[in-house]
Amino acid sequence: MSAAGPPQGANHAPSGGVGVHTRATADVPILAVENLVTVFRTGGGWHPAVRDVSFAVQHNETLAIVGESGCGKSVTALSIMGLVPPANGRVAGGHIRFAGRDLVALDEEEMRKIRGDRISMIFQEPMTSLNPVLTIGFQVAEALHYHRDMGRREASAVALELLDQVKIPSARQRFDDYPHQFSGGMRQRVMIAMALACRPELLLADEPTTALDVTIQAEVLSLLAELKAAYGMAMIFITHNLGVVASIADRVAAMYAGEIVEIAPVNELFARPTHPYTELLLRSIPRVDRDTGGLTVIAGQVPSIGAMPSGCRFAPRCPLRQPVCTSRDPLLVPLPDAPDHQVRCWLRAPPVEGGHA
Amino acid sequence: MTLPAPRGSSYALQQLARAFNANATSWIGLVTFLVVVALALLAPLISPYDPLEQDILARLQGPSAAHWFGTDSFGRDILSRLLWGARLSLVISTVSILAAVVIGGIIGILAGYVGGRFDMVVMQVMDVLLSFPSLIMGLMVVAMLGASMGNLMIAIALTAIAPFARIARAPTILVKERDYIEACRALGYSDLRIMTIHILPNIIAEILVMASLWLATAIRIEASLSFIGLGVRPPTATWGGMIREGFENILDSASLSIFPSLAILLVVFSLNMLGDGLRDAIDPKLRGGE
Amino acid sequence: MLGYVLKRLLLAIPTLFAVLSIVFVLARVLPGDPAQTILGDQASQEALTAMRHRLGVDKPIGAQYVDFLVNAVRGDWGNSLVTGKPVVEEVRKVLPYTIDLTVTAIVLGALIGVPLGVWSALRRNTWVDYFARIGSLLGLSFPAFVSAILLLLAFAIQLRWFPVISAGRLDDPVERLRSLVLPAVNLGIIMAAYVTRVTRSSMLEVLGEDYVRTARAKGVPTRAVIWRHAFRNSLIPVVTVVGLYLGILIGNSVLTEIVFNRPGLGKLMVSALNQRDYTVLQGMMVVYAFVIVLVNLLTDLTYGFIDPRVKRQ
Numbered sequence: 001m002s003a004a005g006p007p008q009g010a011n012h013a014p015s016g017g018v019g020v021h022t023r024a025t026a027d028v029p030i031l032a033v034e035n036l037v038t039v040f041r042t043g044g045g046w047h048p049a050v051r052d053v054s055f056a057v058q059h060n061e062t063l064a065i066v067g068e069s070g071c072g073k074s075v076t077a078l079s080i081m082g083l084v085p086p087a088n089g090r091v092a093g094g095h096i097r098f099a100g101r102d103l104v105a106l107d108e109e110e111m112r113k114i115r116g117d118r119i120s121m122i123f124q125e126p127m128t129s130l131n132p133v134l135t136i137g138f139q140v141a142e143a144l145h146y147h148r149d150m151g152r153r154e155a156s157a158v159a160l161e162l163l164d165q166v167k168i169p170s171a172r173q174r175f176d177d178y179p180h181q182f183s184g185g186m187r188q189r190v191m192i193a194m195a196l197a198c199r200p201e202l203l204l205a206d207e208p209t210t211a212l213d214v215t216i217q218a219e220v221l222s223l224l225a226e227l228k229a230a231y232g233m234a235m236i237f238i239t240h241n242l243g244v245v246a247s248i249a250d251r252v253a254a255m256y257a258g259e260i261v262e263i264a265p266v267n268e269l270f271a272r273p274t275h276p277y278t279e280l281l282l283r284s285i286p287r288v289d290r291d292t293g294g295l296t297v298i299a300g301q302v303p304s305i306g307a308m309p310s311g312c313r314f315a316p317r318c319p320l321r322q323p324v325c326t327s328r329d330p331l332l333v334p335l336p337d338a339p340d341h342q343v344r345c346w347l348r349a350p351p352v353e354g355g356h357a
Numbered sequence: 358m359t360l361p362a363p364r365g366s367s368y369a370l371q372q373l374a375r376a377f378n379a380n381a382t383s384w385i386g387l388v389t390f391l392v393v394v395a396l397a398l399l400a401p402l403i404s405p406y407d408p409l410e411q412d413i414l415a416r417l418q419g420p421s422a423a424h425w426f427g428t429d430s431f432g433r434d435i436l437s438r439l440l441w442g443a444r445l446s447l448v449i450s451t452v453s454i455l456a457a458v459v460i461g462g463i464i465g466i467l468a469g470y471v472g473g474r475f476d477m478v479v480m481q482v483m484d485v486l487l488s489f490p491s492l493i494m495g496l497m498v499v500a501m502l503g504a505s506m507g508n509l510m511i512a513i514a515l516t517a518i519a520p521f522a523r524i525a526r527a528p529t530i531l532v533k534e535r536d537y538i539e540a541c542r543a544l545g546y547s548d549l550r551i552m553t554i555h556i557l558p559n560i561i562a563e564i565l566v567m568a569s570l571w572l573a574t575a576i577r578i579e580a581s582l583s584f585i586g587l588g589v590r591p592p593t594a595t596w597g598g599m600i601r602e603g604f605e606n607i608l609d610s611a612s613l614s615i616f617p618s619l620a621i622l623l624v625v626f627s628l629n630m631l632g633d634g635l636r637d638a639i640d641p642k643l644r645g646g647e
Numbered sequence: 648m649l650g651y652v653l654k655r656l657l658l659a660i661p662t663l664f665a666v667l668s669i670v671f672v673l674a675r676v677l678p679g680d681p682a683q684t685i686l687g688d689q690a691s692q693e694a695l696t697a698m699r700h701r702l703g704v705d706k707p708i709g710a711q712y713v714d715f716l717v718n719a720v721r722g723d724w725g726n727s728l729v730t731g732k733p734v735v736e737e738v739r740k741v742l743p744y745t746i747d748l749t750v751t752a753i754v755l756g757a758l759i760g761v762p763l764g765v766w767s768a769l770r771r772n773t774w775v776d777y778f779a780r781i782g783s784l785l786g787l788s789f790p791a792f793v794s795a796i797l798l799l800l801a802f803a804i805q806l807r808w809f810p811v812i813s814a815g816r817l818d819d820p821v822e823r824l825r826s827l828v829l830p831a832v833n834l835g836i837i838m839a840a841y842v843t844r845v846t847r848s849s850m851l852e853v854l855g856e857d858y859v860r861t862a863r864a865k866g867v868p869t870r871a872v873i874w875r876h877a878f879r880n881s882l883i884p885v886v887t888v889v890g891l892y893l894g895i896l897i898g899n900s901v902l903t904e905i906v907f908n909r910p911g912l913g914k915l916m917v918s919a920l921n922q923r924d925y926t927v928l929q930g931m932m933v934v935y936a937f938v939i940v941l942v943n944l945l946t947d948l949t950y951g952f953i954d955p956r957v958k959r960q
Contacts, residue, residue: 489666
């Protein structure tokens with residue numbers, strides 16, 4: 001489905017050889033992940049870190065993916081970008097449909113042209129994610145050089161604008177400074193500028209505010225929201241912080257042990273957390289406005305990928321556990337009265353006769 | 358650098374065992390080295406001739422049935438001299454490195470643990486010592502003190518102390534800051550106990566790696582000093598001394614240069630393989646994927 | 648940048664004095680009675696006293712220390728006990744040979760070592776990698792004199808490609824080059840072994856860093872990721888090792904000069920040892936002290952050149 005889209009604006013010169021950017025229409029999602037499986041090599045064997053993950057992101061939508069460490073949310077993002085470290089991991093199955101193509105089927109060079117241009121990613125650690133021996137100006141301008149064929153002067157001019165947009169003070173004077181001369185919050189802004197240089201249609205943000213001070217977090221989040229609206233981007237926002245989710249997400253997917261266990265519009269999820277895991281997650285957020293006796297914790301630990309239980313992966317820690325839960329994997333099923341709210345649980349969302357996930 | 362969680366000596370042993378099994382090179386290195394050690398230990402029993410026994414009529418011969426590796430310029434059997442030379446090299450290098458590990462380790466742990474000005478002063482001295490190339494330092498010390506087995510050991514130990522002090526100090530500082538050390542102190546553990554039980558196991562693996570590599574260096578230095586003429590005096594058989602003799606007679610006989618060279622190479626290479634293999638296995642960054 | 652250079656220069660001075668102090672300890676304090684050592688057991692008391700006075704060791708130790716430091720810095724390193732000429736002269740005569748050798752060896756070592764190390768890191772666990780790792784391990788297992796002798800046997804004696812004795816007069820460029828080859832190859836190969844190893848491990852580490860992932864996430868082509876993003880960062884430990892190696896190089900060049908019978912600082916030192924030329928020996932140690940400090944300084948300055956974080960300290 002590669003139709004030439006409507007004129008995109010000055011920065012969208014057609015990229016060589018691949019076809020023009022296809023702007024998604026209202027009902028075609030910009031990204032559709034279908035049954036994604038990504039495996040990692042640990043202790044001698046290959047085990048799935050992400051298993052049968054499916055979701056779609058609509059044009060201009062923010063999808064939040066939440067979960068504990070090790071649940072596979074970062075791996076999902078890396079799989080979309082094709083950045084799974086080849087020495088010990090690879091995408092083993094499924095499809096990632098973007099702009100009418102299956103990213104899984106692309107070779108490295110085709111994928112490279114998409115990265116940084118149409119899909120960008122920002123990472124968690126601003127302290128180590130910028131190259132210490134290159135100026136920030138250069139690093140921001142670099143993508144423009146490779147994807148838009150801009151010369152140094154032109155790219156630098158655009159980069160400077162970008163730095164202004166992310167509110168780096170005295171951007172012109174600091175253009176030739178090095179990353180170590182900036183604070184963590186500033187560096188994250190630089191990362192954002194870098195990622196948005198080519199006006200991508202989709203931004204993957206892997207816990208971009210986790211490593212920052214709480215006050216800076218709020219600033220960076222609002223910056224992201226602002227830019228997303230201005231650029232008309234879709235965003236996948238990965239986090240373990242439900243508070244952040246509430247403020248920026250349109251839809252939320254909760255992941256556990258490599259699977260999506262619940263996915264719903266944000267208000268729906270907060271009002272009606274249906275999967276036991278999501279429910280417990282929400283309950284474990286400390287509340288300062290209420291007087292509670294103690295903090296709720298979820299007993300147990302996320303299983304390691306080489307030692308996954310059979311049946312429902314959450315069953316060992318689930319307070320509602322029944323025999324059916326440990327014998328078969330539940331399917332992701334929409335709730336009867338809320339078709340865009342899907343849950344993976346035998347008890348809370350049993351499959352209706354004739355219905356399927 | 359991330360340290361393993363607080364565990365005792367059994368953890369260190371586990372780590373070592375795992376390191377060995379990860380890598381063929383460390384096994385090959387260890388086995389080869391042990392073979393050489395065995396040969397050296399058995400030298401008095403298996404050596405075909407007395408290493409000092411001369412036979413002027415049979416000088417500078419190549420390998421033959423009577424002398425497997427040939428004879429030197431005094432007609433002495435090269436194989437026998439090789440075996441006895443092995444003993445000497447191994448003794449000198451082992452003693453000196455052992456001394457360096459112990460002294461350097463103590464200095465490093467103390468400096469790291471006590472901290473403050475003491476630490477600063479000690480490390481400055483170590484840094485200056487470190488900037489001396491080992492051979493030159495060894496040369497200077499032996500030149501000044503005179504050439505004898507003891508002085509050789511002192512010279513080599515001196516060059517090796519600073520590196521071991523360094524590697525003992527770094528993890529000591531890291532571990533010292535950890536909460537469980539505070540807990541130990543609160544429980545009234547003596548400093549000495551803290552240092553031996555909690556800090557030591559964390560650094561043993563790395564020290565062993567360095568020790569094997571430095572053992573190789575020590576053997577090289579001893580051979581080099583003997584070659585220059587500053588080693589144990591002839592007629593005692595030393596590998597370096599034999600090569601010097603071979604060098605002086607290079608146009609007449611190649612065996613005298615070649616065989617001791619191969620011997621040195623074998624030992625040093627096997628030790629390097631051992632140390633290298635261990636280090637690759639212990640260093641998490643270089644592991645293939647975990 | 649200029650501030651950084653000046654700062655390093657200033658720091659080099661106390662280091663120089665520290666190193667010279669160690670030389671002083673080794674030269675004066677350790678050996679006991681140098682007059683005895685030089686003149687031997689049979690010397691008479693007058694001869695010993697005269698010698699002690701001549702050497703200046705009859706003054707109090709504090710005065711000796713000051714004298715030593717002052718003279719060392721001024722370049723007055725006494726006169727050779729054998730030839731009578733100033734030590735500085737002897738050193739100056741042989742310095743060009745040593746510089747020739749050292750510079751060539753470093754260049755060779757870097758030219759072979761760096762590309763091999765990078766290639767080995769990129770082709771990890773393939774035959775290139777194994778060859779480079781085993782080869783470099785082998786290369787640095789050779790004591791310098793062993794490899795020198797083997798080279799001598801093979802190329803000079805058997806094949807007769809190069810002269811057995813590399814006296815190499817400086818005025819004849821062909822001779823100079825010919826007699827440089829084997830010694831330089833000897834030193835260069837050992838150095839290449841070190842450089843290969845550190846380049847490889849440094850490159851591997853850098854390739855796993857977050858900023859390399861960021862570069863790839865931007866769609867930077869692989870070649871640029873390797874050379875512009877990774878390589879420059881991987882050089883930092885390489886410079887450290889080269890700086891460390893220069894110390895080992897000094898030791899190895901002593902051995903090489905002996906085997907190839909080539910004039911130079913090393914040979915000078917050893918003949919001084921054999922002839923018990925005490926003042927030349929001491930002067931040599933002072934020379935090495937200067938060299939060590941110079942090398943450290945150069946290494947520091949190179950860091951400043953490569954790594955922008957260092958300049959701002």
